[in-house]
Amino acid sequence: MEEKLLAPLRDVPLPPSAVDLHRAVRDGRRRVRRRRIAATATAGLAVVAVLAAAPALVGRADRPTPVTPAIPPSPTAAPMPATAPAAFDPARQYAEFGWVPPVMTDRTVRTGTDQLALTASAPQTSPRPVKDAPAAELRIVSAGRDITLGIDRDFAVAAGRAGSAGLEPAEPVNGRTARWNTNAAVEPRSAALRWEYAPGAWAEVIVRHIPESAGDPRAVARRIALDLRYAVDWPIRLPVRFATPPAGLKPMAYLVSRMANDRWDVELSYGTGKRTKYGDWPLVVLMLPRKSTTGDDGVIGDPTSRIDGHPARRTSSLDGGASLQVYGVQGLYVEMTAHDKATLRKLGGNLDGLFRSATFHPEAHDWR
Incomplete structure (x- = not known):
């Protein structure tokens, strides 16, 4: 779009400039690309930076604490790993969803050496992001790493650096320590559950815009967490x-x-x-x-x-x-x-x- 707006000036000589036009266009292209990705995976990592400041703006004093029923894992759930990888191979997928609400059929995977993010979301029919589309996101880090409390695109931090503000006790996930993270549950009908999936390594499930018919968002997040599959080692x-x-x-x-x-x-x-x-x-x-x-x-x-x-x-x-x-x-x-x-x-x-x-x-x- 910028190119079309500037078309009438294309042949006008420009004075020497220290501005890196290539980088400016590239940064603009990155923002456009993230908007396109966001339109098809509402809870995907391309939009998390925009939401990072939201926890400080949302009051929680009057937020009721939902009653979370204990939901057993499905028969397909894999056992919790005894150890976490020291690093992930970005060319391979370490974990995968088991159960997610059936409406969430679109998938996004974002790999890295110290983090993996999976998104399941409802299909989007509009080129613009649908703000209330149901979605679930898994964030998981390698051994010796922690997960930021907010919603960040790059969420892996050194162990002990995430802090504990806004964390609430939760029922263990397959016997492992778990916490509700109110910092990441900032959108309507949302919940965020984090747990120690292996000693010294953490995972978190965030669900957003869960429809009333699906029940309590915390129950949905917990069921997803209980049914995750670890160490699938799939090539991307x-x-x-x-x-x-x-x-x-x-x-x-x-x-x-x-x-x-x-x-x-x-x-x-x-x-x-x-x-x-x-x-x-x-x-x-x-x-x-x-x-x-x-x-x-x-x-x-x-x-x-x-x-x-x-x-x-x-x-x-x-x-x-x-x-x-x-x-x-x-x-x-x-x-x-x-x-x-x-x-x-x-x-x-x-x-x-x-x-x-x-x-x-x-x-x-x-x-x-």
């Missing part, structure tokens, strides 16, 4: 495979959303364990099904060049990074960004080679 199936690991980098975080009507959204982050000075992972690859070859509210910028017959757009940043947007790739939109000069140098000075090394699988049933 993706719509792309690279011929070689990108620039010797390894997976650091994956975000994969799969929704109704064959909609999906994938963001892959690669690095060596250290973010850039701006907080980005060195290499980020974004893909979504999209046949249009122009920019709009979901994709910032119109193509200005081509690569292998596909409309494309190349931009660079003042810090030496660069982005490559490619439109109409077997019905996909593909965006690759090297967030620093060192990463771009490892890729041969541009992102064309990385794009050409990729094999795409646009149909979700063909993901590898």
